[in-house]
Structure formats: C-alpha cells, structure tokens
Amino acid sequence: MHGGRPERTKPLRGDQVGRLDPHGGVGKRGPKTSVDDATVVTAIREVLATSTFHTEGHRKVRVRLRLRHGLAVGNHRVLRLMRAHRLLAPHRRRHTRGDRTHQSTIITTRPDAECLYLHDFQTLEGSA
Numbered sequence: 001m002h003g004g005r006p007e008r009t010k011p012l013r014g015d016q017v018g019r020l021d022p023h024g025g026v027g028k029r030g031p032k033t034s035v036d037d038a039t040v041v042t043a044i045r046e047v048l049a050t051s052t053f054h055t056e057g058h059r060k061v062r063v064r065l066r067l068r069h070g071l072a073v074g075n076h077r078v079l080r081l082m083r084a085h086r087l088l089a090p091h092r093r094r095h096t097r098g099d100r101t102h103q104s105t106i107i108t109t110r111p112d113a114e115c116l117y118l119h120d121f122q123t124l125e126g127s128a
C-alpha cells in the first residue's frame with residue numbers, strides 16, 4: 001500500500017500506456033477520456049478566437065466547448081489545460097493599503113454629541 005491506495009500488481013499489456021501518477025500507481029484513475037488534451041486545447045483556442053471579448057473564463061469556455069464543438073469535457077480539465085497553456089483571463093492585483101490597524105491615538109476636535117445627550121439624560125433621571 002502506498003498512501004492508502006494499493007500498488008498496481010498486474011503488468012501492463014502491450015497496448016496499455018502507463019502514465020505518471022502522483023500517488024505512486026500507474027495510470028490515471030477512472031475511465032480513459034475519448035478526446036486527448038491536444039484536441040481540447042485546439043478547441044479552446046478556437047472558442048477564445050471567436051469570442052467577442054479579449055479573454056474568457058474556464059466555465060464559459062467549457063459550456064461553449066459542449067455546445068459548439070460537442071465536447072463533453074469536465075470543468076477541472078478545462079481549467080487545468082487553460083492554466084497550463086496560459087489561456088486564463090488575467091486577474092487584477094489587490095490594491096495594498098498599508099496597515100489597517102490604528103497604532104496611534106485618535107483625538108477629536110469637538111465632543112461627541114451622542115455622549116453629551118446620554119450624559120444629560122442620566123443627570124435628568126438622577127435629579128428627578
């Protein structure tokens with residue numbers, strides 16, 4: 001056992017191709033896909049070329065692959081391929097604003113009106 005999964009004990013046949021697996025086994029888990037990655041990347045590039053926008057996200061690309069090209073491809077696969085081929089839309093970096101905590105004393109120029117109102121109300125109650 002390696003990482004909770006059993007090692008592959010059967011040898012590969014001549015027509016089987018072993019793929020690297022990060023978990024130590026040979027091959028990808030689950031059924032083999034009918035379309036290879038190069039075909040999917042070519043279709044992704046076509047979808048992006050015909051788009052009216054500069055770039056698209058992986059979710060819209062996946063839907064357009066299914067509707068226009070008839071490719072049933074998973075969301076994570078499209079994201080992985082677009083990331084590997086640098087086809088994802090660029091992200092804006094967050095604006096850094098410095099230290100958000102107050103490290104100094106805040107001094108007001110006039111007293112707080114609400115505090116004065118509460119103080120006056122309490123003195124009226126106490127004198128009545």
